[in-house]
Amino acid sequence: MGSLGVLERLLMDLLWSADRPLSANELRDALLDPAATGAKPLATTTVLTVLSRLENKGFVTRDRGSRPHGYTAVSSRAQHTAELMHEVLGSTSDRTATLARFIGDVSPQEARMLRELLESVGSPSAD
Numbered sequence: 001m002g003s004l005g006v007l008e009r010l011l012m013d014l015l016w017s018a019d020r021p022l023s024a025n026e027l028r029d030a031l032l033d034p035a036a037t038g039a040k041p042l043a044t045t046t047v048l049t050v051l052s053r054l055e056n057k058g059f060v061t062r063d064r065g066s067r068p069h070g071y072t073a074v075s076s077r078a079q080h081t082a083e084l085m086h087e088v089l090g091s092t093s094d095r096t097a098t099l100a101r102f103i104g105d106v107s108p109q110e111a112r113m114l115r116e117l118l119e120s121v122g123s124p125s126a127d
Helices: 005-018 024-031 042-057 078-091 094-103 108-122
Strands: 060-063 070-072
Touching: 005 024, 005 042, 005 070, 024 042, 042 060, 042 070, 070 108, 078 094
Parallel strands: none
Antiparallel strands: 060 070
């Protein structure tokens, strides 16, 4: 899937957090509160352009049967992050060194979680 630009990431964060499809106007309104930031609000056309790019990249789906169109994330934030991790590992010439460096930087709690996850992957009861 690849990485996301700044505005793409902001929109995806909103869609990943949403419990229902969101329209371009709802996303635009959620992105910026001009009263709080003093920044110029985004145009709906800008949000629609970014949503179209996200749809072409396979990140979002659009409900064409509703007006306004509702946008939904195709996969979860965790799935996207895992895909990025696999992409990075696939691009390195030394996976072992990369994994060792990553593991060396995790907290003791994260290391324990990794051990538990690795053990559950190897166990027959893991579905």
